[in-house]
Amino acid sequence: MDRPAAARIPSAVWALGFVSLLMDVSSEMIHALLPVFLVGTLGASAWLLGLIEGLGEATALVVKMFSGALSDYLGRRKPLAVFGYGLGALSKPLFALASGPGLVLVARVLDRIGKGLRGAPRDALVADLTPPALRGAAFGLRQSLDTVGAFSGPLLAIALMLLWDNQLRAVFAVAIVPGLLAVLLLQLAVREPPRREPAPRHNPLARAQLRRLPPAFWWVVAIGVTLTLARFSEAFLILRLSDGGLGLAYAPLVLVAMNAVYALSAYPFGWLSDRLAHGRLLALGVLLLIAADLLLAAAGAGALAWAGVACWGLHLGMTQGLLARMVADCAPVQLRGTAFGFFNLCSGLAMLPASLIAGLLWDRYGATQTFVAGALFCTLSLGLLLLRRRA
Numbered sequence: 453m454d455r456p457a458a459a460r461i462p463s464a465v466w467a468l469g470f471v472s473l474l475m476d477v478s479s480e481m482i483h484a485l486l487p488v489f490l491v492g493t494l495g496a497s498a499w500l501l502g503l504i505e506g507l508g509e510a511t512a513l514v515v516k517m518f519s520g521a522l523s524d525y526l527g528r529r530k531p532l533a534v535f536g537y538g539l540g541a542l543s544k545p546l547f548a549l550a551s552g553p554g555l556v557l558v559a560r561v562l563d564r565i566g567k568g569l570r571g572a573p574r575d576a577l578v579a580d581l582t583p584p585a586l587r588g589a590a591f592g593l594r595q596s597l598d599t600v601g602a603f604s605g606p607l608l609a610i611a612l613m614l615l616w617d618n619q620l621r622a623v624f625a626v627a628i629v630p631g632l633l634a635v636l637l638l639q640l641a642v643r644e645p646p647r648r649e650p651a652p653r654h655n656p657l658a659r660a661q662l663r664r665l666p667p668a669f670w671w672v673v674a675i676g677v678t679l680t681l682a683r684f685s686e687a688f689l690i691l692r693l694s695d696g697g698l699g700l701a702y703a704p705l706v707l708v709a710m711n712a713v714y715a716l717s718a719y720p721f722g723w724l725s726d727r728l729a730h731g732r733l734l735a736l737g738v739l740l741l742i743a744a745d746l747l748l749a750a751a752g753a754g755a756l757a758w759a760g761v762a763c764w765g766l767h768l769g770m771t772q773g774l775l776a777r778m779v780a781d782c783a784p785v786q787l788r789g790t791a792f793g794f795f796n797l798c799s800g801l802a803m804l805p806a807s808l809i810a811g812l813l814w815d816r817y818g819a820t821q822t823f824v825a826g827a828l829f830c831t832l833s834l835g836l837l838l839l840r841r842r843a
Contacts, residue, residue, distance in 0.1 A: 463582045465590050467641035468574060469597030471634045475537055476598050478631035480605030480711075482547050482624050484704035485613075486556070487687040488694060489620050495712040496553045499692065502811025504553065504683035506804040508560035514800040515568025520576060520793025524786060529573035529580065530644040532802055536570025537638055539563075541631030548624035570794040571678030579788055580645055585726065587780055591773040592722015597716050599769075601630075603711035613704075665791060669782035671840045673754065673798050676733065676775055678836055680802040682741060682829035684810040684822075687709065689764065692819050693757055709758060709767040717769025725774045735837050737770035742830045749823035760823075 460656045490496040490504065497717040519536070519548040524530045543566060544560035577589075604628075690706045697703070725733060740763050747760030776792075783791030806829075 461586060461590050461593055464581050464595075464642045465578055465696065469594040470580060471537065471638045471642070471676075472574075472594060472598035473601035473604070474630045474637065475540060475603030476632035477605040477608065478541065478544060478627045478629070478634070479567075480602050481609045481612075481627040481630075481705075482544065482706060483537040483610050483687070484606035484707045485620055485623060486547070486560075487690045488703050490553060490556060490568055491691070493549070493620065494553055494556070497811075497815045499811040500553055501687060501691070502685065502807040503807075505687050506807030506811075507557065508564040508671050509685065509800070509803040509807070512564035512568040512571065512796075512800065514797050515565050516572040516800070517793035517797035519569045520572030520789035520791070520796075523573040525578060525787040526562070527628060529789065530638075530642060531792075533570040533572040533577065534565045534635060534638055536568070537575075537631070537635045537764075538566070539569065540566030541628055541635055544628040544631055545625060546623045548625075549555050551751065553608060570744060571788050572796060575776055575780075576778075576793045577642075577644065584781075588722045588725035588773065588777040589719065590722070591776045591780070592725070593717040594772045595776075596718035599711045599715035599718055603708040603715060605630075606711075609704045609727075610702065610708075629690055635679065661787060661790070662794075664784055665794070666782055666789060668670040669779065669791060669795075671836075672775065672782060675833055675836050675840070676795055676799050677802045678829060678833040679738070679741075679771065680799045681806045682738075682745075682826050682833060683764075683767075684806040684826065685803075686764075687747070688810055688822060689761055689820075690822075691814075693761075695819065696751070696754070709769075711759045711781045712757050713762045713765030714768045714794065717766050718773055721770045722773040722777070725777050730774060730778055731837055731841055733774055734771060735834060737767050737774070738830050738833045738837070740764075740767040740770065741826045745823040745827035745830065749820045749827070754825040 455659065457467045467770055477634065487818070488500050491498065496504075521533050523532055543562040544561050546555060546562070551561065577588055578594055579587060592653050604629075608626075609623050612698050686707065690703050693706050694703050721733065744760045744763035744767060747756050747763060751757035753759065779791050779795050780788065809825065810822050813825055
């Protein structure tokens with residue numbers, strides 16, 4: 453009898469998953485508390501929160517473009533990943549030192565530059581290490597382990613907040629430890645596979661090289677962009693339930709709940725993506741995001757709001773590994789890092805307006821209209837999926 457797919461996934465992919473887990477513990481300890489720190493402690497507006505979140509995430513996704521292309525040009529992925537994880541770890545003390553939104557913005561951008569540097573080379577490395585028949589399961593596994601860190605970080609933040617009487621800055625200072633452990637594990641446990649044959653170096657961003665990316669890849673890019681517009685920063689989920697009466701120390705529970713669902717669903721849906729039509733799975737994921745938006749639009753901090761948070765997490769589990777699998781399947785191996793980088797560049801360009809629009813709608817019209825607008829952008833994604841199927 454064949455062993456389950458997870459048992460055949462290379463050990464280096466497992467190691468990359470645990471590296472992601474540790475770094476997400478570090479990042480989410482801060483991210484889970486950052487909205488209430490900015491708005492409650494430093495007196496920032498929801499628009500400024502949206503600006504900081506949008507700039508941070510957009511920076512990460514834009515940097516992924518160039519790090520992915522550079523990894524293709526050099527023929528090496530790991531050094532860029534190590535540098536990116538290291539920069540992310542070393543940015544954490546700045547949050548603890550911040551006395552105003554300016555230094556928070558600097559720290560957030562530096563942290564997201566690190567994420568951008570490591571993201572595309574790491575995803576390309578997962579694809580390089582994994583046989584095509586297991587690629588969906590491998591991306592799902594890495595995403596699942598990453599997301600375990602994403603809800604473990606907020607849980608640790610809650611415990612420290614209760615232990616230290618809501619000392620936000622002390623929690624931020626602790627976050628550097630798992631970040632440094634992630635860098636150490638990556639350096640010691642992941643060995644990059646050698647290229648099968650040396651190839652002449654070409655600029656991956658040259659027009660002749662980009663023409664090698666097929667139309668199917670650009671369809672995936674277009675769908676990813678519209679989903680980014682629909683799925684603004686998760687900081688607004690925290691703010692939604694905080695406005696509904698959720699206590700300061702328990703604000704991280706929003707990300708815990710969302711990421712617990714995300715972690716439990718990412719690997720099973722990655723496994724399914726190796727066996728089922730990608731378009732149908734993606735469409736179901738978009739419908740789940742519409743349900744999440746409508747639930748959050750209608751509720752404060754009650755059961756409906758928590759159901760919306762769970763649907764948001766299930767949407768991520770169903771779509772994020774799937775989109776990575778679709779990018780990997782479309783791209784030539786010599787342009788795999790560039791393809792992941794381009795996908796994230798286009799998504800990054802959409803992230804800033806998505807978070808700014810969410811913040812403006814929140815300040816002017818309230819939370820309900822923010823989430824209704826997200827649902828409307830979701831319908832645009834469904835339209836693109838229908839056009840892709842016809843094409």
